[in-house]
Amino acid sequence: MHRFKAFILVAAAFLLASPASAQESQRPFSQCLAVAQSLPGVTYANLTPEDLDLKPDPAAAGTGEVEISFAGHSTYVITTPGGITIATDYNGWAGNVAVPDVVTMNKAHSSHFTLSPDERIGHVLRGWNFDGTPADHDVVVDDVYIRNVTTDIRNFGAMEPDGNSIFIFEVADLCIGHLGHLHHPLEDRHFAQIGRLDIVMVPVDGGLTLSHTAMTGIAQRLQSSILLPMHRRGAPLSSFIEMMGDKFATDFVNDTGFTISARTLPRQPTILVLRGV
Structure with missing residues (x-):
C-alpha cells in the first residue's frame, strides 16, 4: 500500500474568522496548505490511512x-x-x-x-x-x-x-x-x-x-x-x-x-x- 497523507486543520474556525484582503479571498483553494503547530491555538496533524485504519479511495x-x-x-x-x-x-x-x-x-x-x-x-x-x-x-x-x-x-x-x-x-x-x-x-x-x-x-x-x-x-x-x-x-x-x-x-x-x-x-x-x- 502506498503512503497517502491527510492534513487535519483543527483551526478552521480560526482561519475563517481571520480578516482577508480582496486578493487573498480570490486565491484558489490550496489542497497543500497546512497550519504550523507553533501558531497559537492551532493543532496540526499529519495522518496516514494506517493511522485511521482506512483504505484510500483510488478514485x-x-x-x-x-x-x-x-x-x-x-x-x-x-x-x-x-x-x-x-x-x-x-x-x-x-x-x-x-x-x-x-x-x-x-x-x-x-x-x-x-x-x-x-x-x-x-x-x-x-x-x-x-x-x-x-x-x-x-x-x-x-x-x-x-x-x-x-x-x-x-x-x-x-x-x-x-x-x-x-x-x-x-x-x-x-x-x-x-x-x-x-x-x-x-x-x-x-x-x-x-x-x-x-x-x-x-x-x-x-x-x-x-x-x-x-x-x-x-x-x-x-x-x-x-x-x-x-x-x-x-x-x-x-x-x-x-x-x-x-x-x-x-x-x-x-x-x-x-x-x-x-x-x-x-x-x-x-x-x-x-x-x-
Whole structure:
C-alpha cells in the first residue's frame, strides 16, 4: 500500500474568522496548505490511512500522472496530465528544454533566470520583484495551480529580504515544491505557508545555498515522499544522502525523468537521483 497523507486543520474556525484582503479571498483553494503547530491555538496533524485504519479511495487519489524530468542545474521540467509544461529556475539555455508554458526563476545567479525569456512562454514567474517588494504569485494554468513563498537571499554578503521564492505546484492531487536558491533555514511561518509537499526539489551543493546540515534539517522536517536533488556543486551528494538518515531510501534512476501520481508515491520517503543530476 502506498503512503497517502491527510492534513487535519483543527483551526478552521480560526482561519475563517481571520480578516482577508480582496486578493487573498480570490486565491484558489490550496489542497497543500497546512497550519504550523507553533501558531497559537492551532493543532496540526499529519495522518496516514494506517493511522485511521482506512483504505484510500483510488478514485480520489489523483487525476492522472505527472511527468518530471531533469534538464540541468536547478531546472526540472514538470508536465501535467493536461499537457502543461513548467520549467523551474529557467535560464533559457541550460538543458534540453523546449518552450515551456510556464517558467519560474530565481535571481541568485544567471544560471537561475533570464531577463529575455522566449516571447512564446505564456507565464513568466519571477521569484523576486525588481522594486524589492515580495513576489506574490497565485496562478492557475489549465490543471495546475502555482504559488510561491518568498525567502531572503544573500546579496554581496548582506541578506536581501524576499529575493528568492520557493515555488509550489499543485496538480493531480500532488504537491510539488522547488526550494530555489535557498540561503537560510526556514522558520515555522515558512513551513506553514508551504504546507504539505509530496515531492520537493532540494539544492544539495552544501554551501552555495545552505550547508548539508541545514538543508537536511529542512528536508527531514518536510518529510516529502520524493526528494529530488538539484544544484549539485561542491560537497559530494553522498554526504547529503548519508545525513538524511535511514528513514529515507535512495534510488539512482538510469533515466532523466519519471512519471508519478498520488497513488504511486513511495511508502518510504525516497531520495530519487535522476541521470544527469
